[in-house]
Amino acid sequence: MGKVLIVDDEQGMRRILSTNLRLDSHIPVEAPDASAAIALLAREEFDVVITDQKMPGGSGMDVLRAVQDADSRTSVIFLTAVGTMELAVESMRHGAFDFLTKPFVPDVVRATIRRACERTALLRENAVLKKTVRHLEGPDEILGDCAAIRSLRETIVRVARMNTTVLITGETGTGKELVARAVFRNSTRANGPFIPINCAAMTESLLESELFGHEKGAFTGADKPRAGLFETADGGTLFLDEIAEMSPTAQAKLLRVLANGEFQRVGSTIIRRVDVRVLAATHRQLRAQVEKGLFREDLYYRLAVIPIHLPPLRDRKEDIELLCKVLSEKIAGEIKMPNRPLSHTALRKLISYPFPGNIRELRNLLERALILGQSSDLQPEDFPLEPSRASAVLSSGECTVDQLVSYLPEQLDIRDWLNRLEKGLIERALDTAGGVQAEAARRLSLSRSDLGYKVSKYALNDKTGISKQDIS
Ligand SMILES: Nc1ncnc2c1ncn2[C@@H]1O[C@H](COP(=O)(O)OP(=O)(O)OP(=O)(O)O)[C@@H](O)[C@H]1O
Ligand SMILES: [Mg+2]
Known part of the structure; x- marks a missing residue:
């Protein structure tokens, strides 16, 4: 059963069609010409449009175009006395569902309309499913089809909506910053600022004044009062990268701001309040840092309300092929060079490599291969894998025979x-x-x-x- 728009300048024809449609419990709506049909299409949703071609003031092709503009999933059937081959071909080429000629056989028209309704319903259902899947899968810039990454995308969508802190851990290059940005973009704070700061990149006192600001004269060189990043990020999100490197004083101040939103600028007694969501990341095992007495336990628990751990690339080798495909296309676009597919042997070489630098290293390798490679597809020799870095992984005992083999020359005795x-x-x-x-x-x-x-x-x-x- 569907809602069907009948477009025909002959009233008699519209009546017969309506009667036939009602037999199948469809809801017929009649339009005497193309412009009336176009006006209806702009206002209402139809499952099927059955239209004449030749009408005063506009043709069936005009109606078809209007349908394509309004909702291309609506199926259009032509029913016309000018049944030329050219028109049939043209209408089908523009997306018509079927082409019937007058005088018509009622059973044929009814069967065609039933099929057209089914097609529309399927297309609509498909669109809904796609939307749901996209929602379930979450941010699609985080590539990967392994179970860990699929569940990561779901987690991101779920935690993004909450206001809690998130602690993102994982080796270098596993995508910690990418995840932080995805959490931000999917959150209700997406229109506010996202401010990243690398805690390892500055001295203890500089980091404190960067984060919390300072008053004039707070230290040598502080000739002006200055707001810190917590103030700048008010209403938004602060991404504290390499959080394990934070000094004990900064840790104490951070704990306070996380607990009640309060802090003081360096050298000030005024208590300020902000509304900032904190996302933190580290490549270290923060729990172990706590045990060694290098990181405050209370701060650890505040940060790790929701922990997200990113697996190293060598633990999700099944994703390497997909990553190569999508990333090389992306990189080719960025460097404005033609993309080239990965040869099977090159893929094998990459799969057996332990990737100490994870996805960042894979990205760099692909970029280099695209720029310097000579053949039409990327070959093993386009990926010079770094033995020095690899040997670090070898000595960490995480090497497999496959990996070992990948470091050896292909031609050997x-x-x-x-x-x-x-x-x-x-x-x-x-x-x-x-x-x-x-x-x-x-x-x-x-x-x-x-x-x-x-x-x-x-x-x-x-x-x-x-x-x-x-x-x-
Ligand atoms: N799952 C993924 N899908 C696609 N690209 C990814 C993925 N994970 C990481 N990348 C890409 O790899 C690179 C490194 O990611 P990112 O900077 O987020 O890593 P990181 O964990 O913060 O590394 P570091 O600890 O060195 O700061 C970026 O170019 C990022 O876009
Ligand atoms: Mg990072």
């Missing part, structure tokens, strides 16, 4: 490399064991005799030392 690797591992074990073979063998899960054999094979005897343990 496998026996030579395996020998070099074995020699290197034994050398390292002997060094850390202080030359004690028994301990080195234990570390490598080798028997003493196997280790002895390999030590001679690789001429590492000078690395070994006789010790009490070895003698006994």
